[in-house]
Amino acid sequence: MHEKMREKKVENYDVVVIGGGAAGMTAAIYAGRARLKTIMIEKSLPGGLATYTNEIENYPGFPEGNTGLGLMQLFERQAKKFNVKVKLAEVQGVELEGETKVVKTFRTDYHAKAVIIATGGKPRLTGAKGEEKFLYDKGISFCATCDAAYYTGKEVMVIGSGDAAIEEAIFLTKFASKVYISVIHDVGIMDANKVAQEQARQNEKLHFIWNTVVEEFAGSERLDTVILKNVKTGERIPVKVDGCFLFIGYLPNTDLFRGIINMNERGYIITNEQMETNIPGVFAAGDVRDKVLRQVATAVGDGAIAGFMAERYIAESEYFAREFREVKGPQLVFCYDPTDARCREMMTVVEAILQKHPEIKLSKIDVYKGKSMALRLGLTGDPCLVLIHGGRVTEVLALPGLTPELIEARIKQLAA
Template sequence: MENNYDLIIIGGGPAGLTAGLYGSRAKLRTLLIEKMLAGGQIATTDHVENYPGFMTGSGQKLTEIMENQAKKFGTGFIMAEVTDVHLAGNEKIISTSQGQYKAPAVILAMGTSSRKLNVPGEEQFLGRGVSFCATCDGAFFEDLPVMVVGGGDAAVEEAIYLTRFAEKVFLVHRRDALRATKVVQERAFAHEKIKFVWDSVVDEIQGENLLERVVVKNVKNGRVKEIAVNGVFVYIGFLPNTGFLSGQVQLSENGYIIANERMETSLPGVFAAGDCRQKLLRQVVTAAGDGATAAFAAEKYLEELR
């Protein structure tokens, strides 16, 4: 049966791609299901310089190499959305927009999605100024003022990226210090186009046809002000893409999958890898490590089943 595999991986970011590489090299019939973009979130990152062995380059380039490497050893790829899963028992069933797939072992590597601001105007101006992807949309804002919301690596790195186009970049952060890696912080502080708006959160996004201004509130003194910008790039954290699991494996309070050192979840034959797993550090390098471990553990699991 062409829809039967040894190992099915859900999610095509660095965790899933590495699991594909290791699964295929272990001679497991391996299928990777990705709904949109093989490479995952990092593929939309302009600049990766903390993945060892890859000095510098775009996330797209890095994940293209990973994808080709997995394909070279035989990982099958389909672009489909997973609609339902049945993970208990020896035969796991994955239902997708492109049909049903079965395997005795599954690796969950769905990653995370951007957290939204949930303020008035955000939905209205999505695609007309509100963006979650600076590399996709940055060029529209040539010589215009923009805002980045957030204080982590993604926020600060994308603020720096946007200075290539934008006239000015306001970085709005709810605290008085950044969380981003020190070397990234230093670059941002040294950049003349980046203006920091500390201790502040977005209250409302306003405009007519296109986005024109953002109402920002200072959380310490309650003062409200308007900042004239035409774009708002939101990087205020992430939410795990674990909704469709509907409680079949144990999740943390925040919805991340709980897995042990072998990447085993609460269900036999079901493994987790990458950003969707409860863990300390979410980076390409740790995702790749998870993917390798998960595929190795899946291989051992399958050997014992036989």
């Protein structure tokens, strides 16, 4: 046994992936395969929410199905094959705004050029007595698609009355002999869409228990009774069931990013189709995003895009530094749109003038292909001619008023 003083380490990476579920691992696989130095930080064990599912039957490529854990172990093996470092620790803080992004665990600060947020989410719990004891494989489930077949011919209960609750309850009636639905509202009131409500009313296997919340989950090894409480009368209503499904909401793990990353009112991160958040170099993928379907199959798609975009962002940053920031002398940047006739015409003019001034570096940005490089220079992305000195923009000339004489005059100033 030895003793030494503790100090916080700093480690440098190209990409830090926060979260080790399906989205995070896929992002890491893509980043790793692009030969980026990549680390994935997971707070408990790799695999994420998918590992709580017994059977995954709808992930393509596995016609025999697979267990959630089994499938995720394959993901992890693949990530490690591409030299992704896996760190099992909780992220305690982030600094994402700067060019170098910092992701902090209690012992180490990870410095990265790009960060991928794949922190996922978790189903909301009722907080009732006994709940912890029966979670997931002990009788309390969160996914009818996953676990319905197990309850063939049995009696189950659904908690909630939103779209997920009612639609999943209807789905469950194809398997279970009886499906109770505990709803907090008054008789006949549900939060679900009208179509689902109508279908539910006509389904004879559904039995609503109105004005109730869960008071307690009871049983020995497995759940066998849900004790409801009438919110109006206080009456306790024990109901014998073989399983219980909670559909009372889903909580994204985004507390760390509040006030930094744009989110919707429920805390999901808003991205575009390129998985870009409001901060350049920070991407989000998987269940943590504001999106329509949360499955392993969609998480994988998000992760692939995020990994790819991180690579592109880093390559662009390096190009930007080389082409602009590290240039010492005078420089002319032509932001052009090759589909525009006036741009093509001015290009010839600019090139001809600059041949007489070899001391001035000419750079071209094709803004038709993408605006991101122009945005990095603080421009709008419209066609224009930009004068730069020592890496700083000194003047922006809009295209409409541009004449060969004006260019000539400005270049003489710039060269002087």
